[in-house]
Amino acid sequence: MLVSHRCRMWYGIVLACVLAFVTGCGGGGGERAQQPASQPSPPASEQPAQPPAAEQPAPPSEEEQLVARGQFLATSVGCTACHSADGTTLVGPTWKGLYGHEVEVVLPDGTETKVIADDAYLRESILNPNAKITKGFQANLMPVYEGQLSDDDIQAIIAYIKSLQGEHSHE
Ligand code: HEC
Known part of the structure; x- marks a missing residue:
C-alpha cells in the first residue's frame, strides 16, 4: 500500500512538472509571438564623437626652419643631383649619416688622411671641394660654390646635412 501511494505521489509530481513545463513553454511561445525578441534595439544614444579641439601645431623651431631651407636650397641649387639623402651613392657620396662621421679624404698632394665631418669640413667641402677629396670619388666633379652661396x-x-642621421655608407 505504502509503495503504491508513493508511486502515485511521484506520478502527480511528475505530471505537475510536465504541465508546468508545457504551459510555461506555451506561455513563452505566446509572448514571443506578440513581442518578437528580434525587435531592433533602439538606436544607441551615442553622440558622434566630438572632434578634438583643433590642435595648434607647434610652430617650427628655428632649427627646423633652417633644415627646411637647407633642403630647399640643396634641391634648387642642384646638390641633390649628385648627393642622396637616403644612403644611395650618386656621383658624390651620400649625405646620410655624414655629419659627425669619420671621412677618409685625399689631400691635393695625394696624402690620405681622415677627418671628422663637422661644420668646418662641410663648409670647406662646399666652398672648395678640391681641398679634400673624399676617398673613392673623383676630384673636379663637384662645382665650386665659392661666391655662389651666401x-x-x-x-x-x-x-640639413646634419639632420640626415643614420648609417653612413662608404660605397
Ligand atoms: C656634379 C656633382 C655634384 C654636385 C652638383 C655637388 N656635389 Fe658635392 N660632391 C661631389 C663629389 C664627386 C664629391 C666627392 C669628391 C670631393 O670631395 O670633391 C662631393 C663631395 C661633397 C661633400 C663632402 C662629402 C664627404 O662625404 O666627404 C660635401 C659636403 C658636398 N659635396 C656638398 C655639396 C653641396 C652642398 C652641393 C650643392 C651646393 C654639392 N655638393 C653639389 C659631387 C657633386
Whole structure:
C-alpha cells in the first residue's frame, strides 16, 4: 500500500512538472509571438564623437626652419643631383649619416688622411671641394660654390646635412 501511494505521489509530481513545463513553454511561445525578441534595439544614444579641439601645431623651431631651407636650397641649387639623402651613392657620396662621421679624404698632394665631418669640413667641402677629396670619388666633379652661396645658405645646407642621421655608407 505504502509503495503504491508513493508511486502515485511521484506520478502527480511528475505530471505537475510536465504541465508546468508545457504551459510555461506555451506561455513563452505566446509572448514571443506578440513581442518578437528580434525587435531592433533602439538606436544607441551615442553622440558622434566630438572632434578634438583643433590642435595648434607647434610652430617650427628655428632649427627646423633652417633644415627646411637647407633642403630647399640643396634641391634648387642642384646638390641633390649628385648627393642622396637616403644612403644611395650618386656621383658624390651620400649625405646620410655624414655629419659627425669619420671621412677618409685625399689631400691635393695625394696624402690620405681622415677627418671628422663637422661644420668646418662641410663648409670647406662646399666652398672648395678640391681641398679634400673624399676617398673613392673623383676630384673636379663637384662645382665650386665659392661666391655662389651666401653664408646663410651654407649654414642652412649644413643644418640639413646634419639632420640626415643614420648609417653612413662608404660605397
Ligand atoms: C656634379 C656633382 C655634384 C654636385 C652638383 C655637388 N656635389 Fe658635392 N660632391 C661631389 C663629389 C664627386 C664629391 C666627392 C669628391 C670631393 O670631395 O670633391 C662631393 C663631395 C661633397 C661633400 C663632402 C662629402 C664627404 O662625404 O666627404 C660635401 C659636403 C658636398 N659635396 C656638398 C655639396 C653641396 C652642398 C652641393 C650643392 C651646393 C654639392 N655638393 C653639389 C659631387 C657633386
